[in-house]
Amino acid sequence: MQVFGYSSPRFSPYDDDSADHAATTDDDEGPWRAPRATGPLDARLTLPGSKSLTNRELVLAALADGPSLLRRPLHSRDSALMIAALRALGVGVEEVPGDGAYGPDLRVTPAAELTGSTSIDVGLAGTVMRFLPPVAALALGPVAFDGDDAARRRPMRTTIDSLRALGVDVNDDGRGALPFSLWGSGAVRGGEVAIDASASSQFVSGLLLAAPRLTEGLTLRHTGERLPSMPHIEMTIAALAARGVTVSSPDEGVWVVEPGPIAARDVDIEPDLSNAAPFLIAAVVAGGTVAIEGWPESTTQVGADLIEILPRFGATVRRDGDALVVDGGEGLLGGRPMAGIELDLSRGGELAPALVALAALADSPSRITGIEHLRGHETDRLAALADDLTRVGGAATELDDGISLEPRTLHGADWGAFEDHRMAHAGAIIGLAVDGVDIDDIRATSKTLPEFPELWWRLVASTRAPGPAPA
Ligand SMILES: O=C(O)C1=C[C@@H](OP(=O)(O)O)[C@@H](O)[C@H](O)C1
Ligand SMILES: C=C(OP(=O)(O)O)C(=O)O
Secondary structure: OOOOOOOOOOOOOOOOOHHHHHHHHHHOOOOEEOOOOOOOEEEEEOOOEOHHHHHHHHHHHHOOOOOEEEEOOOOOHHHHHHHHHHHHOOOEEEEEOOOOOOOOEEEEEOOOOOEOOEEEEOOOOHHHHHHHHHHHOOOEEEEEEEOOOHHHHOOOHHHHHHHHHOOOEEEEOOOOOOOEEEEEEOOOOOEEEEEOOOOOOHHHHHHHHHHHHOOOOEEEEEOOOOOOOHHHHHHHHHHHHOOOOOEEEEEOOEEEEOOOOOOOOOEEOOEOOOOHHHHHHHHHHHOEEEEEOOOOOOOOOHHHHHHHHHHHHOOEEEEEOOEEEEEOOOOOOOOOOOOOOEEEOOOOHHHHHHHHHHHOOOOOOEEEEOOHHHHHOOOOHHHHHHHHHHHOOOEEEEEOOEEEEEOOOOOOEEEOOOOOHHHHHHHHHHHHHOOOEEEOOHHHHHHOOOOHHHHHHHHHHOOOOOOOOOO
């Protein structure tokens, strides 16, 4: 193995009050020093709800034939943006007490008629910018869409063109990006539409979620060369099925939805398994175990792919009751060799930043491919990863469809979050193994996991002394 090994801690997580630290982090605009792991971990964590499930269920509940309750939903920037947007369209979203550790449940009451004459801030949320335009097209009146500067760089042409093809009046400046507006007439004809969803599966999901409410339903055909993030499309289809809507797929890349009601339904939101990635990866780096509670027996979340991926980095994965446990043994820092990996992540691009960070700590080269569409995520993730890893002394090269890594001895440096929650997670992973990694904007994690700094400190504070695990 190349570098690291446990060194004397710069701080003791036990001496430090991690809750206070989280509070200071929140108040502090400055860089966030990623805590170094000081021994094998022994962490057991409960994580907040899935972004992808929460924002799908919010949309489906808003379009349903009666009120729905979302139990243990995510409360983060992306879900707050979705809630604000639905409220702007006349949907009732009310917080009600629940048993979740991370905030109230949500009762969603559909509007008798969706109301337009409003504007929607999508922030930087792909789920809001791609799922809501088809919903807004069902409203009466104009709806303007805009978001963060970084959101204006994300691909939107497929949403704009597909709505036009379905008979919706859309005004944009021709760049295929935010901002744009549409003029809802209270109904959308629907019918057949061909789209290129190579840049994002969310173009497919957005149309499918609203499809049962289109007058003629929808036959959607993907014509592009590749289709990333298939599990997210399957998640959309499963969420519709649970509400009584059948999506048939007569051919690969073709989906058919008949017009009809979307059933009201109370739904439990699973913990976010993609946000589990950095925590589980921490066990591979630091050694010891990390358990994530409430890990579903079966799920449509692509984070479940970690069960197959992490053993390829030498970890063992097991269930313990309702928890998933990743055991990193003595860990990379305890001296366990860790080889690099060849990995096609086209199914789960959102896992890429954390897995690239892990691969950057390996003692042989890696190639992570199938992720060209990551250039249109919160930031150009391939460029951002190459940039940050180079700054900490790594050797990372952008490929057309991914990134290649050579083993190097890493050192501390500033780590850019690029407004991207998962880039911040990646920096925290490197910081477990390397002194002095300063993440410039840890608040980027509030997009999907505002509790990240606090949970990460709890994770690192779970360190037990090196050596065999206690029986
Ligand atoms: O539908 C969803 O909830 C998502 C789909 C994926 O988008 P892309 O297909 O654009 O990668 C994923 O990366 C994103 O984090 C969430
Ligand atoms: C790509 C992501 O987000 P979004 O939903 O904004 O596309 C992500 O969370 O990795």
